[in-house]
Amino acid sequence: MSALLDVENLRVRFRSLGMLRALATGVDDPFIDAVCDVSFQVREGETLGLVGESGSGKSTIARTIMGLTPAHDGSSIRFGGDELVGLPQRSFTAHRRHMTMMFQDPVGSLSPRLTVRSLVTEPFKIHGITGRDLDKEAKRLLEMVGLTEDFARRFPHQLSGGQARRVGVARALALDPKLIIADEPTAGLDVSVQGEVLNLLARLQDELGIAILIITHNLNVVRHITDRMAIMYLGRFVEQGPTEDIFHNPRHPYTEALLSANPEPDPDARKNRVEIKGEVPSLMNRPQGCEFHNRCNYAQDLCRRKAPGVSDAGDGHVYTCHFPLDGG
């Protein structure tokens, strides 16, 4: 499988304090790096999962790939071989036809005044595609996500959370995308509805060969649906690789702790819970050396002095830690 999306050294900066407040508080750098030196690929037809605590930068990566947030100088985002960083908006819109995003809030991300028919066919208008029978297109798209054509007349407030998600998927499918970015597609849904939405995404991927970048807090979702996964901490990737390999052999202590907090359905496979001590540091005040050192149970002097580089555990499994778990 070739790389459909190739992200290299992605950095995203936000101004986190107003200039006056920065002067008043004596902070000379009022910017935060919400995403730092992140590199990954999504291959055609594969599913990559992005996990990490709240505020670790997952949605920022998604929004930057979609061109909704600018990437910092030196970042590269190639889609289908074409560089997207620095593209003028008009050229970007042409690429956006082939990638689409399902936003974090299922109902809130659908315009309340538009009917489902308008919502699912709006991408044709946005991309200036004329001459289609929009009623037929709406019916086709709704069928693909298991909704009857009667839904076309409804408004978002008349949909359940699961139905709103399905409409979001239908809209995402309108332009035959090669990549869907799904930000927390199961958040706020009942467990049974979560399963339906995931099965829908998996089925569409199977049938249509679409690649999926899925962002979620839910590690069971990651295990169920992804081929590979990446773990974020303070805007950086600390580990990425084949999902099963990471679940069986996490190398980074943060990954170990995250996985151990996840309830395993199989009692024999349950691991001892590894507590993460302390609080997530502020992005305004990143720790020196390894940025996880103040919370890590394995930290040594070197960790406080020197940031670890990227190490390779084979088969595309990489991590950043001076003293990794043994992978046994």
Ligand code: ATP
């Ligand atoms: P969650 O799991 O809660 O959705 P996340 O991993 O998606 O979290 P992001 O929304 O990407 O996290 O935010 C990463 C960091 O960037 C946070 O500290 C957030 O406050 C900050 N941030 C995001 N957008 C902006 C913005 N427009 N301006 C300033 N800071 C921002």
Ligand code: SF4
């Ligand atoms: Fe822990 Fe050190 Fe590894 Fe950082 S480099 S995760 S502090 S062992």
Ligand code: MG
């Ligand atoms: Mg988010």
